[in-house]
Amino acid sequence: AVVAACVFALPGCSKKSSSDSGSDPKALIVGFSQIGAESSWRTAETKSIRDEAKKRGIDLRFSDAQQKQENQIKAINSFIAQKVDAIILAPIVETGWEPVLKQAFAAGIPVILVDRGVKVSDDSLYTSLIASDFVAEGRMAAEWLANALGGTGNIVELQGTPGSAPAIDRKKGFEEGIAPHEGIRIIRSQTGEFTRAKGKEVMEAFLKSAPGQINAVYAHNDDMALGAIQAIEDAGLKPGKDILIVSIDGVRGAFEAMVAGKLNCTVECNPLLGPAAFDAVAKAVAGETLPKNIVVQDRVFDQSTAAEVIDSREY
Amino acid sequence: MARFTRHWPLLATAVVLIALYATAAIAYPGFGSWFQFTRFFSDNATLGLAAIGMTFVILSGGIDLSVGAVIALSSMVLAVLMSRLDLSMWSAAPMVLVLGAAFGAFMGGIIQVFRLPPFLVTLAGMFLARGAALLLSDAKRIDMKDIESVRSLSERHIAGFSLAAMVLVAAVVIAAAVLRFTRFGRTVYAIGSDESAARLMGLPVARARVGAYSISGLCAAAGGVVHLIGMQAGDASAAFLLELDAIAAVVIGGTLLAGGRGSVIGTLLGVLILGLITTIPNYQGDLNTWWIKIVIGLLLLAFVLLQRAAQRWTEC
């Protein structure tokens, strides 16, 4: 009986909550398909969108795909079945969206893409894209590092999850960025799978297999850089001095590390897309036309500015 | 008499599934819609196909951890064949199916000949297939949306059911028939129930085992083809760890992990149950990531406990 109660209580309580928010008859229903919760960056993005929805009195249907495109497609289908007013989608990859977006389009539901684009034959299938440019981020990191190294040095790279879009683009952008500098070489490149633990493990191996040769670390996200910092300290070296470290995202932990002098630079990739996303939703629902691309401006932070910015970091 | 009571557990599972579905359909607007109903089949077609193949392997007393990776590999191979070598869907897809079956047969052969644990061999197969899929393309994904045959197939629907859903249903029917009405099918049950007895009874143990694995490979390859058509892209990271869901679906559907007892119909129920359970949070509103996981866990728990209770109740 306990079990039964628990199953049936669930839909029951949903009714209550939806009738709570449903007291305002004009409350929008918006579906948000998120990739997962693999990093603090991602969590910050989710939080930004959920907070913004709450602020605006929007009835949000949140779905966490646990890193699987299949689940995202499931989510969009169930949003369509629920006849939501708009869909926000953070696509895990670029391809494979055409069929499901067509369904949404046919149902007259506007789709706002966040963090990265999709490849579709007809870009009227989505309303607008609000995103950073991963390739540009990689390039910015490369430029900062090339400058700091003075044009020569050995770099080790900690890649993101193999096959994931940011990993591919940030690698590509970085390689473009260092290409003009003959003296700079990437001597090791392995995946740290975007996690702190893996970042540390890979860095430990790099330090052992190329002792004394590493001048700088480029990590595809801050979490891996923070792991690498620990590995460098364990090896008796000074991160940020003996070995320069640059990474991407700009989470709070990275700023703390910069203030402590252990991280040299982080390229911001702003996850606080909630306000912009719901502005776009509001406009789309109101029938206004929107720019196809809303590019989020990313900035480079280094130790010189870290201390003043840190208190304003929300994530 | 015995013939009917044997199906009680399956009926109990079906009843609990329908009850869950009805409850959700009443509680959430849109959940009971025809659109969502058809999506349960198409969204879970790849999983379903893999689970059907997995049913054969588990019935035979084995396990196949490679199915997710084989799905990814076959979608990549199909994409390469069609986009790079310009083969048509009709010539490329059969090649991929044969490849999948051969891959399964290869693993089954190693398990049979060297008497190695299926877990190890198919795990190696998983690494191999996933690695090969990743190596096949630098971009890890090949966009296929501009290829006409893929496009038209992916947009073909009958009464809202996509091609994938129809393939799934057809596969269930065929697999059920093979298991029930062919000597091969019965031998699969026999070796899962008691392999040494099956050998002493003079049954073709080796052939049945290799056959079970090659069917699993074939089903996974079909899953890859369906996946490619559904997504209009070949994808090396598709179906990551799908094998766990497939195994869970098979077991929830009443097939014993130790082998010898179970059915594909049960597996289909298991797949739909997993699909249902993971869809409910999408309707639940603003649950955050962790609550979604906890709710999925609780729903699964509630389901299996209800299923157990229903089965006990029908037993006496």
Place this chain on the structure above:
Amino acid sequence: MPDSMSRLVWPLAALALLLAFNAVVSPSFFHLHFAEGRLASPLIDVLNQGAPVLLLALGMTLVIAAGGIDLSVGAVMAIAGAVAARVLETDASAAAAVAAALAVCLAAGLWNGLLITFAGVPPIVATLILMVAGRGIAQLITDGQIITVEPGSAFLAIGRGALLGLPAPVLIALAAAGALSAAVRLTSLGLFIESVGGNEEASRHAGLDVRSTRLAAYAIMGLLAGLAGLVDAADIAAADANNSGLYLELDAILAVVIGGTALTGGRFSLLGSLAGAILIQSLSTTILMAQFGGRSVPVELNLVIKAAVVLIVCLLQSSELRRLLLRTRRAVA
């Protein structure tokens, strides 16, 4: 026992082979020196980084031998880290944090065990439930954030401390292995587990308490997963509920199977699992360290290499292959 020895030979042989390969490809692999008060060497790193898998593999050995499986261990690791980090935030002592985390993980193990033994849920489904929900619980505890442990905390000694030059995780894992093998040898627990996993019906006839034996295996598993989670959190000085222990359950099962314990239950070998876990970790380290023509191994090849090694280990274990080889040799002679 000659029989259990012969089962151990092959994982050990594979391990030796891998280490020999390392000696050739990356000479620094066996380089030992002191840094920051502890021995530093890729070899030590293997043990250090392999500690969580090793701990998991020990518990998984018992669970599998008792005829079960546990997919939830990765999630339980995440819960352990999360609980410890939260407790530490309240300025409680490191001991309190460890105790709280282990208590919660013991409860998680018992939960699995109860679901399996009393509710009759198949192990793979029961632990799948906790695999999914457990990570949610861990994230609930950390609010989805990575909670950093204060740098000065005594808790960090679990991950980064050292004794006699050996890093703490290595010591913890070895101590756990020692304690567990003593526990299964010096009591009847090991025999009970083998008997229950080997033939449940006959065990019941012989008067064994099948349920509590299974329950004990899962409880031990919970504790060890908790320990693994603590080591993992202390190692990176943070509780990362999203990633801690992710997919580690597969590595743990792999280690157990490589070590010669059959997934169908029954006989087990803790030493084999130990060798299996070290083999898996040294494989990852090897891939990370190896250099071919001045280039590191392309990420895409990692999996293919792993496949090759697993297959080789498989074939080494196969008595059938040895028999075939012997027969052909005899035929040639």
Place this chain on the structure above:
Amino acid sequence: MAHALVEMRGIVKTYPGVRALDAVDFTLRTSEIHALVGENGAGKSTLIRILTGAERRDRGTISLDGAMIEPRTPLAAQRLGIATVYQEVNLIPDLSVAENILLGYEPRSRLGWIGWGAMRERARKVIADMALSVDVSRPLRSCSIAVRQLIAVARAVDQRAKVLVLDEPTSSLDAGETAQLFALMRRLRARGLGIIFITHFLEQVYEVSDRVTILRGGRCAGTHATGELPRLALVSAMLGKTVERAAPPAAVKSPGVAGPRRECLRAADVFRRRAMQPFRLSLYTGEVLGLAGLLGSGRTELARLLFGLDRRDGGQIRINGRLIRRHSPRRAIRAGMAFTPEDRRTAGLIAHLSVRDNIVLALLAARGWAKRLGKQERQAIAERFVRSLSIATPDLRRPVAQLSGGNQQKVILARWLLMEPTILLLDEPTRGIDIGAKEQIESLIDELRARGMAIIFISGELEEVVRVSGRIMVLRDRAVVGELAGAAVSTADVMRRIARPAAEDGHA
């Protein structure tokens, strides 16, 4: 005219540490029933496993109908016309009875699909031929050992082979079933088949076989025409020594008991729906209570209820005066009860554990996991029982699965004897045991009884029940229908009670 059908010459088979067969010659003719006898572990099963391709021989030749054959798998042997029923029934528990009879030979449509209707039909016919009444569509799992054994025979017979091998097919059959099987064997012999028949019942050897081959310690100790070989000579050939007494052991029950008799087990109105009608039972120290009845009459079910393996739906059980509430084997054991199951492979042994661990398992279980027993102690206990029950095993660390059938049974017996129970439930303890060992077990039972143990003894062999028991409960259709006591009870009395129409039961 009968000619040599199967000829095995110089067969050698060595297992690690054991020479199971040492240059054995064996000839089977057409139209003959050839008994193969020998002590437990003599190599009978091994010899036929080699003939049927289930095991590889080290040396020797086999010919069938004059042509050399090389059966590598049971399938190959079957194709050659050798059908087999193995000692430990080898069928598929999860499949239906019909499939177990016909798997591999099922009627199929032209497309190769199995015709289920035709299959059930044919299975039903085969079953009816053997005078069995089983629903062929139910899973084999739900059938008792004896029924399974008959199904295995049915399967082999249905294969229309030239050679039929039966490894202890009668070990769990009662007299009626056995007679039916023999009639069937004679019919097959008339059709020209050669039948190899392994048994430990000398009566049966003389009743049905034409010739007999004796194995001793892996060697052939002679082949004789059965009629020309006196029993005494047969037994001495088996045991390898001359014996004074070849007849089956005389009644062993001697009245003497140590100490006063008291009631140690009492069951009142115990029943289980669809399995056992309410029954009453009292058991006293120093007595052997036999359970007699036909196949499926519920003897095993009764014992399982007493031991707490199945939950009873009502009634009370007192063990040594103590009321047992939540009954389970653990509680029963703690209260001083022990039970040897009829199905040793699934319910008795932990196959991969060593002989030693299998022997001490119940003792350790009773002591709990924390109170361990040192290796030396375990070894000593195991050695004591291996010696006293003469269990043939090269060493104690050998997995028990490698022992011969009869020796496995002794291992289970050893497991319980060392617990020194007050109540011992023995379900078919002498199944598959050679005459020497059987005699040994029977006198052991009497010895235990004399020491004050209370024993419930189940056996399909009525003579044995009568010989061993002081009191006999008769069961029919899952109900206790009567009780016979006194030294004068004969098998005929028991049979009459079994056969008496249900209406008269009340006047027992």
